[in-house]
Amino acid sequence: MKPKNKNLISHEEFKELNYGKRGTKKRDELEAGSDNFLIGVMLQQARLEKGLTQEQLAEKVGTTKSYISKIENNIKEVRISTLQKIVELGLGGQLQLLIKL
Numbered sequence: 001m002k003p004k005n006k007n008l009i010s011h012e013e014f015k016e017l018n019y020g021k022r023g024t025k026k027r028d029e030l031e032a033g034s035d036n037f038l039i040g041v042m043l044q045q046a047r048l049e050k051g052l053t054q055e056q057l058a059e060k061v062g063t064t065k066s067y068i069s070k071i072e073n074n075i076k077e078v079r080i081s082t083l084q085k086i087v088e089l090g091l092g093g094q095l096q097l098l099i100k101l
Helices: 009-021 025-049 052-060 065-072 080-090
Strands: none
Touching: 009 025, 025 065, 025 080, 052 065, 052 080
16 A cells, blocks of 8 residues: 655645635635636536537527637636526526535
8 A cells, every 4th residue: 555645735725725714815716716617617518518619509598609708718707697598598408506504
């Protein structure tokens, strides 16, 4: 059995060391940014799984290719109502949200 590398830390430990505990301003900004990034990645993966281009998805939803691109590339934040429209009308899926306390 290999000994554990004592220099390795978990992702959560890294965030706490470099950005502080949850609830601090710096950490909250990091978490908000990573959530927006994740939404863009998930949207892009779903679009590709459906075999749609950004332009085709935009047409189905009634928006522009540029707007879809900006969401997927973490340039623009998307409102929940707009995300729901993209997921339901554009991708034929269902948006599910979770609140963790």
